[in-house]
Amino acid sequence: MAPCLALFLIWAGASVFLRLEPVNGDELLPVNFSVSCPETECVFPFVYENRKYFDCTRRGSIMYWCSLDAEYKENWKYCRSKDFAQCYFPFIYHNKVYNNCTTLGSFNGKLWCSLSPNYDEDKVWKYC
Structure with a gap:
């Protein structure tokens, strides 16, 4: 999540700068500029603050999130419907x-x- 945010902030900053001070007057970033982020999967179970989680959690947040590492290392993402834990069989x-x-x-x-x-x-x- 953080790398995608960083790319967006760089793009936004560059867009503002180039619009205020264009080098050749018409060199602007394309309007349809997009950032592609690799699809990352939640890791279950994961440990956060010495507690094991088997599903997305709202601990410390108003939205559900999950860790991208078995031991939380500040790599996380907000959960979408497909991210929530599935039944384990058998x-x-x-x-x-x-x-x-x-x-x-x-x-x-x-x-x-x-x-x-x-x-x-x-x-x-x-x-x-």
């Missing part, structure tokens, strides 16, 4: 292996799944 729940979502243990009868290989250890889940 997973272990109460020492039994599940290959699909289950309602077992659900207080409201909704299907749920684990976000890690072993729910018994990590206790991370989401509705299916």
Whole structure:
């Protein structure tokens, strides 16, 4: 995210400068200038402030974000719908292996799944 922001700021600064002081009077950056940023994937689980995250979080932010490293190193991005964690199959729940979502243990009868290989250890889940 930071490299894309840096490229945008350089482009914006250059655009303002060139519009105020053009070298030849008509040398401006193209109107359709775009910055291409490589698609980066969220890394799950990741550790941030000594806590392990298996999905996007709003910790310290008003918007959901994820780390791009297993150990957070200030490389992050805001989460889009495709970035949120997916169900992990097969997973272990109460020492039994599940290959699909289950309602077992659900207080409201909704299907749920684990976000890690072993729910018994990590206790991370989401509705299916």
